[in-house]
Amino acid sequence: MLQTELGKYEPEGPGPPPSVYGLDGAIVVELHGDVDLVAYQQTVSLMDAAASGAELLVVIDLSQVTFFDCSGISLLMRTRRRVRGRGGDLRVVCTDPLTLRMLRITRLTPLLCPVPSLGAALRGPFGEN
Numbered sequence: 001m002l003q004t005e006l007g008k009y010e011p012e013g014p015g016p017p018p019s020v021y022g023l024d025g026a027i028v029v030e031l032h033g034d035v036d037l038v039a040y041q042q043t044v045s046l047m048d049a050a051a052s053g054a055e056l057l058v059v060i061d062l063s064q065v066t067f068f069d070c071s072g073i074s075l076l077m078r079t080r081r082r083v084r085g086r087g088g089d090l091r092v093v094c095t096d097p098l099t100l101r102m103l104r105i106t107r108l109t110p111l112l113c114p115v116p117s118l119g120a121a122l123r124g125p126f127g128e129n
Helices: 037-051 070-085 097-105 118-123
Strands: 019-023 026-035 057-068 089-093
Touching: 026 037, 026 070, 026 118, 037 057, 037 070, 057 070, 057 097, 057 118, 070 089, 070 097, 089 118
Parallel strands: 026 057, 057 089
Antiparallel strands: 019 026
């Protein structure tokens, strides 16, 4: 098949920006759309700020993420290191089978302990991961 038969490739534009808010003594960061290298570059300073805030619990909600690659793993691990370095806890909300598979393959499931809902992330015991 020739390129002319495929039509012009139009990459998706940037998704909606992350939502950040406080809830029950935690800071919640909701990521949306693709979490790839571009998203990493656009959100790393926001994630660093969330990781260095006063709240001891930081929740990263991936429930609205449609694509997640190794840049997403790097973003989560960077944030986790910063949060844990100041005595806090990071929780990840995720139910997507492909993202969960990536966490299993990279053996990060025990460190990131993904949970199925925001409520579960807020209820979990502190300092578990």
